[in-house]
Amino acid sequence: MNVAAARLWAVTQAPYLASALFALRPIEHPDGPPGVSADADWNVHVSGDLPAEEAGWWLIHHVGHLLRDHPARARGESWPLASDAEVNDDLPPPPFPAVSPDTLGLPPGLLAERYLELVGLIDVPPELVACSAPPYTGPAVMTDVERSLLVRAVAADIDAHRGAAPGGWRRWAEEVLRPAVDWRALLATLVRHGLGRATGRVDYSYARPSRRSVPSVVLPSLVRPVPRVAVVVDTSGSVREEALRRVLGEVDGVLRAGAQVDVICCDAAAHPPQRVRRAQEVTLVGGGGTDLREGLKAAGALHPDLTVVLTDGDTPWPATRPRHPVVICLITPPDPAAVPAWAHVVRVES
Incomplete structure (x- = not known):
């Protein structure tokens, strides 16, 4: 899989996420099935052969999970569905049946915790593809301080691209740069x-x-x-x-x-x-x-x-x-x- 081509495609689609996309460290698994996954330490695991557009879509998807700290927020067996609904709400539909508020028949613009409550009240179409924990791990790409600086840098980029960034990303950046006061x-x-x-x-x-x-x-x-x-x-x-x-x-x-x-x-x-x-x-x-x-x-x-x-x-x-x-x-x-x-x-x- 050409990770460079996939990353370039992702940056052209979401330039406001460029810093995060280039922070991902690719680890190739030649014997694994075709796919792109990421762990909580910002390693992106790639295997098989996917078109650059599809692999790039997954890169943006996984960056969404990492920036929103979904691995640390995870709770409940339906979390993959709920967190995917929050992330994919800001992505164009992929060339396969993915989880999103639209495909689940749920309202847009909610947090994963709220989707987690709603997913338990509906019948999820069995054909929807949800993100799952990767079977691989890797060394930490950055320290906690470096990760915090990266998150603020991405939020600042989103704030500068307010006309191009989707609503979910704009709300996330607003919370990072101007956190809510009690x-x-x-x-x-x-x-x-x-x-x-x-x-x-x-x-x-x-x-x-x-x-x-x-x-x-x-x-x-x-x-x-x-x-x-x-x-x-x-x-x-x-x-x-x-x-x-x-x-x-x-x-x-x-x-x-x-x-x-x-x-x-x-x-x-x-x-x-x-x-x-x-x-x-x-x-x-x-x-x-x-x-x-x-x-x-x-x-x-x-x-x-x-x-x-x-x-x-x-x-x-x-x-x-x-x-x-x-x-x-x-x-x-x-x-x-x-x-x-x-x-x-x-x-x-x-």
């Missing part, structure tokens, strides 16, 4: 930061006289005002109540230390504010269209120290920055371009 921790940080100036404010007030005594004089004492928080909840039909309740619970946990909270439900119009002490007390009202400009306008009228918005982002936004800090919790977020640049954004995991 949204709960980020939300807590942003809320506390937004309230920092309010909690740091002190002023003199005669409502509570000072303990210091001066004959014939009443002295004021220093008081710390209670922070005010407005929570605007998108109650249009596009946002699930279950998700809203979950995020409201997280906001509740952050604010439990003490803040005055007003919740404004908003669909096409802003509903009257609800003064609450706990998230469980909120009554979600609405269900029509969405215009959170009305909700933010209503929140501004309360002069809050911070506004927290719970939404899926499918709404018009104010063109200018509100006078108070705004944190937007995006539930099942759309294109980030739909979010205003003046807001702090937390992407809530579904």
Whole structure:
């Protein structure tokens, strides 16, 4: 088998994977049946005689498994089917019946772990060819540090070829280059930061006289005002109540230390504010269209120290920055371009 020709074909098909394709170390097995397989140490085992196009397709396939760390993620006897579905989702159909979301009748764009759950619910066509563990092994091609550097280099190449790389590879590169942050921790940080100036404010007030005594004089004492928080909840039909309740619970946990909270439900119009002490007390009202400009306008009228918005982002936004800090919790977020640049954004995991 001409490995150089196969690798050249693979690079022309997926130039964004060139670094990974050239990192593979070929090991030939003259007596083995025709095929291409790879082990977890980046050795590609070739035997027999396959056309360059078919062998190149397998090279891209195996690079997909290795870059996505499928050998380490493997679990369950159906893992080969599930991991192949994730990898082959981003490949053109080969000249043989291979496993893919389409051939399995499953939705595209999922991770192998989710395909593993779904594969157990369907009858898999017996003619589909799934990738299996190679019967060969070889020495490690690179160290863990070198492998990590290679993964980031490939992710950067994919980011540079965004117009050519399939969606699955773009999502993978995004996770490598900009790993997801725990949204709960980020939300807590942003809320506390937004309230920092309010909690740091002190002023003199005669409502509570000072303990210091001066004959014939009443002295004021220093008081710390209670922070005010407005929570605007998108109650249009596009946002699930279950998700809203979950995020409201997280906001509740952050604010439990003490803040005055007003919740404004908003669909096409802003509903009257609800003064609450706990998230469980909120009554979600609405269900029509969405215009959170009305909700933010209503929140501004309360002069809050911070506004927290719970939404899926499918709404018009104010063109200018509100006078108070705004944190937007995006539930099942759309294109980030739909979010205003003046807001702090937390992407809530579904």
